[in-house]
Amino acid sequence: MFGFLSVLLRGATLTFQTLTVGGILFLVLVLRSAASEAGDTKISCLRWTRRFALALVVAQSFYLLATALILMQSAEIGLADVIGANFVFAGALGIAGSLTIGILSGFGQNGSERALLLPAAAIIASSVLTSHAMARLEYRFPLALVTALHQLATAAWLGGLPFLLMAIRCASAPEFVRRLSVRFSQLALVSVAVLASGGVILSFAYVGSVSAIYGTSYGAMVATKAILFALLLSLGALNFQLVRWGGTSSILGSLRRFGEAEIGIGITVILSAASLTSLPPAVDLVQDRVSAPEIYARMTPRSPRLSSPAMKDLPEDVYAAQRKAFEMSSLSSESYVPGQSGTRPNTPAEKAWSEYNHHWAGLIVLFIGLFALLAQVGKISLARNWPLLFLGLSAFLFLRSDPEVWPLGPNGFWVTFADPEVLLHRIFAALVIALAVFEWRVQTGRAASPNIRLAFPVLIAVSGALLLTHSHSLGNIKEEVLAELSHIPLAILAVMAGWSRWLELRLPEENHRRVWLARLWPVCISLIGIFLLNYREM
Numbered sequence: 001m002f003g004f005l006s007v008l009l010r011g012a013t014l015t016f017q018t019l020t021v022g023g024i025l026f027l028v029l030v031l032r033s034a035a036s037e038a039g040d041t042k043i044s045c046l047r048w049t050r051r052f053a054l055a056l057v058v059a060q061s062f063y064l065l066a067t068a069l070i071l072m073q074s075a076e077i078g079l080a081d082v083i084g085a086n087f088v089f090a091g092a093l094g095i096a097g098s099l100t101i102g103i104l105s106g107f108g109q110n111g112s113e114r115a116l117l118l119p120a121a122a123i124i125a126s127s128v129l130t131s132h133a134m135a136r137l138e139y140r141f142p143l144a145l146v147t148a149l150h151q152l153a154t155a156a157w158l159g160g161l162p163f164l165l166m167a168i169r170c171a172s173a174p175e176f177v178r179r180l181s182v183r184f185s186q187l188a189l190v191s192v193a194v195l196a197s198g199g200v201i202l203s204f205a206y207v208g209s210v211s212a213i214y215g216t217s218y219g220a221m222v223a224t225k226a227i228l229f230a231l232l233l234s235l236g237a238l239n240f241q242l243v244r245w246g247g248t249s250s251i252l253g254s255l256r257r258f259g260e261a262e263i264g265i266g267i268t269v270i271l272s273a274a275s276l277t278s279l280p281p282a283v284d285l286v287q288d289r290v291s292a293p294e295i296y297a298r299m300t301p302r303s304p305r306l307s308s309p310a311m312k313d314l315p316e317d318v319y320a321a322q323r324k325a326f327e328m329s330s331l332s333s334e335s336y337v338p339g340q341s342g343t344r345p346n347t348p349a350e351k352a353w354s355e356y357n358h359h360w361a362g363l364i365v366l367f368i369g370l371f372a373l374l375a376q377v378g379k380i381s382l383a384r385n386w387p388l389l390f391l392g393l394s395a396f397l398f399l400r401s402d403p404e405v406w407p408l409g410p411n412g413f414w415v416t417f418a419d420p421e422v423l424l425h426r427i428f429a430a431l432v433i434a435l436a437v438f439e440w441r442v443q444t445g446r447a448a449s450p451n452i453r454l455a456f457p458v459l460i461a462v463s464g465a466l467l468l469t470h471s472h473s474l475g476n477i478k479e480e481v482l483a484e485l486s487h488i489p490l491a492i493l494a495v496m497a498g499w500s501r502w503l504e505l506r507l508p509e510e511n512h513r514r515v516w517l518a519r520l521w522p523v524c525i526s527l528i529g530i531f532l533l534n535y536r537e538m
Contacts, residue, residue: 007469009063011274015267016056017094017127020101021120021152022159023049027113030160030183031167041170045163046105046113053101056123060098064091087130094126124148124155132206132281143205150198157191158232158266160184165259168252177252185240192233199226206281215289216282217481224468224488225272228265228495235262238513253508260506261499268465268495275468290481298482304359304533305352313349314403346479351537357400362532364393369526375443376518384443387456390436394429401425428463435459453505457521461498467491479537489531497524 027045068082082088097119104115128134128151133143164184171177203222213219239258242251346354371386399408402422406413417423438455441447468491497520504517 005066006063007271007275007278009059009066010277011271011469012059013056013063013094014127014270014274016052016059017123017151018155018159018266018270019052019162020049020056020098020159021123021155022157022161023052023163024101024113024116024120025152025156025187026160026163026184028117029156029187030164030180032183041167042113044166044170048163048166049116050102050105053098053105056098057095057102060091060094064088064095086134090126090129093129094123097122097126124151127151131277136205139205143202146198146201149194150202153191153194153198154270157188157195157236158263158270160187161259161263161266165256165263168256174252181251181255188236189240192236195229199229206283208283211289211292212282212285214295214485215291215481216285217484218276218279218282218285220481220485220488221272221276221279221468222282224492225269225276227492228269228272231496232262232265232269235265254511257503257506257508261503264461264499264502265495268461268468271465272468288478290478290485294478295482295485298536299486299534301534302536304362305355306359308356309349309352311403311408314353315347315350346537348538353400353403354537355535357396358532358535360400361393361396362529362535364389364396364529365532366526366529368393369522369524369529372525373519373522376522385440387436387440387443390432390439394432394436397425397429397432401429424466427466431459431463454502457498457502457505459498460494460501460521464491464494464498467494483537486531486535490528493524493528493531497521497528500524 023045027042027049031042031045064087067087068079071077071085072079072082100119100122101116104119105113125148128144128148131144131147133140133147136143164180167180168177171180207213207216207219207222213223235258239255239262242255242258368386368389371383371389374380375383375386402419402425403409405411405419405422435456438447438452438459442453442456447453467487500517501521504514504521507514507517
């Protein structure tokens with residue numbers, strides 16, 4: 001449970017850090033308080049910078065508290081020993097910087113935004129102090145510098161985007177909006193260059209080889225982050241075209257909508273970066289890497305498993321078996337994770353059960369995608385009821401995902417909240433129900449509020465982002481890496497489906513890109529079904 005929560009808390013910390021520092025950089029480099037038109041816009045940006053800074057204080061405090069408590073319990077050390085740890089000092093520095101920003105941003109005087117640069121630097125420094133760079137024995141300070149520049153560029157681009165959208169909404173003069181957009185585009189271009197070059201340097205330092213990209217959890221997450229970065233670049237390129245060549249009166253609607261999608265995908269990238277912090281660098285894991293032939297053998301298409309193993313073939317009590325294996329030191333995990341007892345290798349019956357679940361779920365999802373595409377292209381009224389298929393998927397996931405837990409297994413309902421994998425499955429089942437209800441009302445014209453239309457893309461995108469927080473093995477067990485390699489395409493396709501549907505709904509009607517976006521998200525859902533049909537554990 002600690003691994004799952006730590007990734008979420010770390011993701012929240014990095015997100016609010018990016019937004020806080022991004023707001024300050026936007027005020028200093030883009031808005032420029034000397035502009036006479038910037039009055040209301042500056043007040044709004046300062047207000048939201050203060051809110052993000054205070055949210056960062058809360059997220060950082062919870063992360064510090066959770067880490068300290070689990071360390072004290074698992075390592076059996078006292079509070080005095082924990083207080084002297086590096087992560088406590090780094091967290092305290094970040095909290096102090098955030099509180100300072102919260103106080104100073106309330107003054108709103110001319111030039112006051114420049115006073116926020118120093119506490120913003122303290123926030124970046126606090127994050128770098130707990131990065132992989134500070135744990136290296138070689139090239140520690142060059143890597144720390146690259147990490148700091150990498151995070152600053154992320155803040156300038158992704159953290160500044162919400163403030164650009166605020167400026168577009170608050171500003172009354174179209175020409176002022178165009179000037180701000182041009183300045184931000186220039187800043188974004190520099191940030192992208194720094195991000196790309198920094199990413200290459202850090203990849204060489206922490207991944208080290210091509211085989212480590214596909215053979216380790218860390219390398220796979222770096223590749224995922226690169227793919228999501230490419231999606232962001234494509235949206236950024238569309239915005240750049242709008243700013244450079246679009247008419248002043250026609251670009252604002254599209255600019256805001258593409259910016260919304262960039263923010264959403266950007267937060268997903270930050271979550272994947274948070275997931276990376278929970279993993280050891282691939283360059284340090286030279287044993288038990290997954291080889292290319294092993295991946296080919298696992299991913300080669302085969303007939304789906306549509307018959308289920310019997311319940312009697314499964315272990316009677318998974319948790320009791322895991323505790324027994326831990327006591328006998330026969331767990332498959334090679335590294336100890338605080339708050340985690342290790343992992344027990346799955347039996348052939350358990351693997352067959354999991355494959356059966358994935359394949360039937362894939363069949364349902366494939367039909368959902370095909371019917372959605374038919375409703376979009378063929379305009380068949382009956383096909384618009386396709387969201388109801390999600391109800392069957394939710395019931396199937398609830399019953400079959402975790403046979404050791406209520407209602408099928410001997411372990412009670414509350415075990416759900418102790419096992420992160422079970423908890424994720426139950427969260428996904430609940431999300432699927434909400435997704436079915438909201439989207440069915442939209443497709444059949446029963447939705448009274450236009451905001452209800454956005455529930456489907458948001459839930460799909462959130463599901464993809466949560467899938468990237470899936471627990472990782474510090475021991476880099478081959479089976480877990482192979483399973484993760486099969487989950488990553490699902491997460492990426494879910495993110496693409498969610499935000500393409502969002503853009504279809506939000507872009508102005510005169511934007512011709514809405515047509516192919518309306519076809520893209522059903523195709524992504526269909527591909528998710530196909531990938532699920534080929535999921536293998538043996």
